[in-house]
Amino acid sequence: xxxxxxxxxxxxxxxxxxxxxxxxxxxLAWPKAVAAPDVEGFVLGLRGQRIVGMERRxxxxxxxxxxxxxxxxxxxxxGALLWRQASxxxxxxxxxxxxxxxxxxxxxxxxxxxGRLWLVDDLxxxxxxxxxxxxxxxxxxxxxxxxLKGRRAPIKACLxxxxxxxxxxxxxxxxxxxxxxxxxxxxxxxxRRAEVARLRDSIVTVLEQxxxxxxxxxxxxxxxxxxxGSNQLxxxxxxxxxxxxxxxxxxxxxxxxxxxxxxFCPNCQPRRPLKRxxxxx
DNA sequence: AAGAGACCCTGGATGC
DNA sequence: TGCATCCAGGGTCTCT
Numbered sequence: 639x640x641x642x643x644x645x646x647x648x649x650x651x652x653x654x655x656x657x658x659x660x661x662x663x664x665x666l667a668w669p670k671a672v673a674a675p676d677v678e679g680f681v682l683g684l685r686g687q688r689i690v691g692m693e694r695r696x697x698x699x700x701x702x703x704x705x706x707x708x709x710x711x712x713x714x715x716x717g718a719l720l721w722r723q724a725s726x727x728x729x730x731x732x733x734x735x736x737x738x739x740x741x742x743x744x745x746x747x748x749x750x751x752x753g754r755l756w757l758v759d760d761l762x763x764x765x766x767x768x769x770x771x772x773x774x775x776x777x778x779x780x781x782x783x784x785x786l787k788g789r790r791a792p793i794k795a796c797l798x799x800x801x802x803x804x805x806x807x808x809x810x811x812x813x814x815x816x817x818x819x820x821x822x823x824x825x826x827x828x829x830r831r832a833e834v835a836r837l838r839d840s841i842v843t844v845l846e847q848x849x850x851x852x853x854x855x856x857x858x859x860x861x862x863x864x865x866x867g868s869n870q871l872x873x874x875x876x877x878x879x880x881x882x883x884x885x886x887x888x889x890x891x892x893x894x895x896x897x898x899x900x901x902f903c904p905n906c907q908p909r910r911p912l913k914r915x916x917x918x919x
Numbered sequence: 920a921a922g923a924g925a926c927c928c929t930g931g932a933t934g935c
Numbered sequence: 936t937g938c939a940t941c942c943a944g945g946g947t948c949t950c951t
Contacts, residue, residue, distance in 0.1 A: 714945050750928045791922060898944065
């Protein structure tokens, strides 16, 4: 499940290879992945186009084309983007192949077929309204507090809301809540100022750690060369239910928040907030 | 407006 | 061994 650190790793891997390359052909094995325009317009609009840039916004990848348009991709749950040679053996679950000059290929693989592709004139046509980039200076505790104001939903659900902060998903939300000592079911608008500040710092910490470890590969995530990341070895609570909390030894628990699994330490992340003035865990 | 729930998908795990 | 069922979950959409 690629989240910000995984998408960032992929972009970092592919950017030096793709920049300056020309897309010579597009082969669609699963045309339904094309969200816009129609399939023919998508292929014709890409064929012959030189790639002039590549960037990440939230969990989206945008390739800037010579024409001024953008090829936008979202990997959703199981998508991967692989830098390959045309002569390399085929990759399982390849849904789209972007053939490139020089005998190279950019392969989009996706087991569950949730990933989507767009070819747009303007990034806003593909990207929904997204909250601040968490690794930008703009993502401050004040900004997070503002986004959580009036939100009665569980804090875990709000952290995964891309309008609150862009790029955080299930894994890093669980990890950030643990580091901040905040229970995932706490009402978002019930967090104290100091807790919101801790949460902001924890989000930055876990995302930066994820990037340093080149992403979390619990199952399908692969980087731009098809290799696993190592952050799954560094997570503190995600998918560790039943194992001892790394801080206090209490068994990690799993619950469901907003139809998604949530992992937490019932001791370090109490359901009720600590009294004002008590030291943070 | 916010939040809850359905939906899209399929490999792998589990159950009988 | 073989078949059926369940589960994971990001984001979008609909409904309340």
